Amino acid sequence: MKPIAKRLFRSRTYNEQKALWGFMYVLPWLLGFLFFFLIPLLYSLQYSLSEIEANANGMTIKFIGFENFKEALTVNTSFNRILTESVIDMVVNVPLIVIFSLFLAVLLNQKFVGRGIARSIFFLPVILASGVIANLEAESLVQAINEQNATGGVFTTGTMELMTIMLNSGMNEDIVMYLMDAVERIYQIVSQSGVQILIFLAGIQTISPQLYEASKIEGATGYEAFWKITFPMVSPLILVNVIYTIIDSFSRNDMTTLIRETGFTSFNFGLSSAMAWIYFLVIMIILLISTYIISKRVFYQE
Amino acid sequence: MLMERLLSLESWKRGLWTIVRLVLIIGLSFVILYPIIQKISTSIKDKADMYSPIVVFIPEHFTLDNFKQAITIMDYWKTLVNTIGLSTMTTILTAVSCAFAGYAFARLKFKGSNLLFAGVILTILVPPTTILIPIYMNLKDFTLLGLVPLLTGGKSINLLDSYWPFILTSITANSLKAGLYIFIFRQFFRGIPKEVEEAAYIDGAGIGSTFLRIMLPNATPSIITVLLFSFVWQWNDSFFTTTYLTSSKVMSTQLTSLPYNLQIMLEGGATTNKDPFFMSMVQDTGILLAILPLVILYLFVQRYFVESIERTGIVG
Numbered sequence: 257m258k259p260i261a262k263r264l265f266r267s268r269t270y271n272e273q274k275a276l277w278g279f280m281y282v283l284p285w286l287l288g289f290l291f292f293f294l295i296p297l298l299y300s301l302q303y304s305l306s307e308i309e310a311n312a313n314g315m316t317i318k319f320i321g322f323e324n325f326k327e328a329l330t331v332n333t334s335f336n337r338i339l340t341e342s343v344i345d346m347v348v349n350v351p352l353i354v355i356f357s358l359f360l361a362v363l364l365n366q367k368f369v370g371r372g373i374a375r376s377i378f379f380l381p382v383i384l385a386s387g388v389i390a391n392l393e394a395e396s397l398v399q400a401i402n403e404q405n406a407t408g409g410v411f412t413t414g415t416m417e418l419m420t421i422m423l424n425s426g427m428n429e430d431i432v433m434y435l436m437d438a439v440e441r442i443y444q445i446v447s448q449s450g451v452q453i454l455i456f457l458a459g460i461q462t463i464s465p466q467l468y469e470a471s472k473i474e475g476a477t478g479y480e481a482f483w484k485i486t487f488p489m490v491s492p493l494i495l496v497n498v499i500y501t502i503i504d505s506f507s508r509n510d511m512t513t514l515i516r517e518t519g520f521t522s523f524n525f526g527l528s529s530a531m532a533w534i535y536f537l538v539i540m541i542i543l544l545i546s547t548y549i550i551s552k553r554v555f556y557q558e
Numbered sequence: 559m560l561m562e563r564l565l566s567l568e569s570w571k572r573g574l575w576t577i578v579r580l581v582l583i584i585g586l587s588f589v590i591l592y593p594i595i596q597k598i599s600t601s602i603k604d605k606a607d608m609y610s611p612i613v614v615f616i617p618e619h620f621t622l623d624n625f626k627q628a629i630t631i632m633d634y635w636k637t638l639v640n641t642i643g644l645s646t647m648t649t650i651l652t653a654v655s656c657a658f659a660g661y662a663f664a665r666l667k668f669k670g671s672n673l674l675f676a677g678v679i680l681t682i683l684v685p686p687t688t689i690l691i692p693i694y695m696n697l698k699d700f701t702l703l704g705l706v707p708l709l710t711g712g713k714s715i716n717l718l719d720s721y722w723p724f725i726l727t728s729i730t731a732n733s734l735k736a737g738l739y740i741f742i743f744r745q746f747f748r749g750i751p752k753e754v755e756e757a758a759y760i761d762g763a764g765i766g767s768t769f770l771r772i773m774l775p776n777a778t779p780s781i782i783t784v785l786l787f788s789f790v791w792q793w794n795d796s797f798f799t800t801t802y803l804t805s806s807k808v809m810s811t812q813l814t815s816l817p818y819n820l821q822i823m824l825e826g827g828a829t830t831n832k833d834p835f836f837m838s839m840v841q842d843t844g845i846l847l848a849i850l851p852l853v854i855l856y857l858f859v860q861r862y863f864v865e866s867i868e869r870t871g872i873v874g
Contacts, residue, residue: 270759273764273765274665274666274667274668274765275666275667275668275669276668277662277666277765277766278662278665278666278667278668278671279662279666279668279671280662281658281659281661281662281666281769282658282659282662282663282671282674284655284658284659284729284730284731285655285656285658285659285678285730285731285732285740286674287730288655288726288727288729288730288731288732289674289677289678289681289730289732291696291730292689292693292696292726292727292730292732293677293680293681293684293689293732294677295692295696296689296692296693296696297684297688297689297692299692299695299696300688300689300691300692303691303692360586363579363582363583366579368576368579368580374583374587376856376860377587377590377591378586378587378590379860380590380591380853380856381590382787382790383790383794383849383852383853383856384594384849384852384853442589443589443592443593446586446589446590447590503682503683506685506686506687511687512685512687512797515687515690516687516690519690519691520694520801525691528691529688529691532685532687532688532690532691533688535685535687535688536684536685536688539683539685540683543683
């Protein structure tokens with residue numbers, strides 16, 4: 257066996273060998289991609305276009321065209337509502353998370369006492385705020401009561417006053433509302449921005465210190481240095497973070513729950529697949545739009 | 559004179575900023591830690607303390623009853639062993655398969671490898687819900703293109719409710735968020751200079767040994783990142799776990815069914831026990847118990863974690 261293999265490999269050039277091994281290394285992934293991704297994806301498309309009946313002989317799949325899509329969009333009572341809700345949630349949260357995490361990354365990059373501790377606290381949500389824990393947390397009664405007690409006091413009046421001040425000073429009402437909303441969602445935002453902070457922080461650290469030194473000699477303030485150096489240099493990462501935030505929201509929204517329930521509780525596989533496809537398409541459109549908008553403004557070094 | 563005033567203004571500004579920064583960081587840290595502190599305080603409270611208006615954080619009657627309850631209901635120790643086993647297994651398998659794929663996509667280019675990498679990106683972008691049902695059906699009657707029935711004599715096997723779905727998807731680098739790990743590895747390997755590989759080749763190393771002995775040791779930061787992410791996400795994952803495993807006791811399935819199990823257990827007891835507050839208390843304790851191992855793990859590795867991610871090259 258061995259001599260044959262040797263001869264086989266001898267006759268190849270380095271590049272050919274590389275290509276061969278490359279394919280070998282990718283092969284496990286490729287098999288998984290076919291069996292656990294591509295084929296299921298195609299099946300899901302097929303299911304979404306058909307009516308599925310499970311009976312004693314297994315399943316019968318009947319092609320019915322776009323009926324399931326119609327049902328999801330017009331008949332199903334909660335689909336439209338949940339879809340718009342999760343899309344709005346996404347559109348509201350994504351900019352907040354990205355801006356917030358950029359701000360925090362800049363903050364955590366500065367030198368101060370206790371930076372190590374602060375960093376480890378801010379990355380804690382990466383571990384804690386994912387999946388089942390986040391879901392259960394939302395249901396906790398004790399916490400809800402405590403929160404109500406807490407917000408009943410100083411907090412609400414504080415934000416209310418701030419709101420009136422901002423409105424009186426002639427700021428746009430929508431912006432004020434958005435900011436107030438952000439304050440109320442602060443836990444949600446903080447807990448979802450762990451990975452994004454990490455990515456931005458890593459990006460900031462790759463910026464060469466000479467740039468800052470030069471700007472300091474020229475008399476730039478910290479504010480100017482941020483907008484003229486830090487921001488353009490990390491701008492490619494904004495795109496990465498926007499995409500990551502959108503993907504990350506899959507695991508924790510009501511849409512996922514609805515699709516699952518339609519599939520596994522009421523066993524309407526066709527409808528469930530149709531919902532999943534509509535959701536996928538909507539996400540794709542959002543991703544494309546945001547990629548288009550952002551990549552036009554991004555600064556690349558090359 | 560003027561110089562001095564300017565200097566003092568500067569230092570004023572700096573001092574002010576330090577204070578603002580301190581307040582911001584402490585405030586936000588509090589926001590992050592608050593739920594955890596709250597859970598700890600709830601879990602050591604006695605039921606009587608729940609209604610006492612005086613008690614906010616530090617309980618009047620210290621008790622470990624909640625822990626005892628949660629541990630029995632969740633079957634904690636068995637669940638813990640199961641979860642650690644499952645997470646470790648998938649983590650290691652996923653890291654290995656993703657490292658191979660990532661290296662190949664970065665350095666061992668072949669015809670169509672860019673197209674396949676687009677496939678990796680696609681796996682990241684498609685919501686897992688879209689393919690959930692077909693995967694479920696596939697695993698329920700697992701045939702592998704009709705190969706399995708040939709071996710078992712015409713019958714497909716049901717892989718659900720076993721660890722096989724996890725093993726199969728992790729060997730083939732298609733488990734939870736595996737696309738992301740492949741991406742991380744690829745970016746990292748692309749950052750290592752080509753000369754290193756060429757030198758190894760000239761010294762007589764084949765492709766395999768170059769990868770194992772030269773490239774992998776250099777990739778430690780990215781390996782650590784991937785190991786951590788995949789361990790933690792597998793631990794917390796309820797999406798795939800509740801689909802694949804129905805009866806096996808793993809942390810996330812136990813947590814999901816904790817409220818239900820609690821209700822069943824209390825059904826037989828005195829009616830006073832069926833108090834929503836009490837149930838919520840035990841549930842909070844359950845969550846605390848579930849994240850405790852992760853927090854302990856994090857305490858040990860967090861330094862490495864924070865440092866390593868800066869060098870992984872997710873950024874490049």
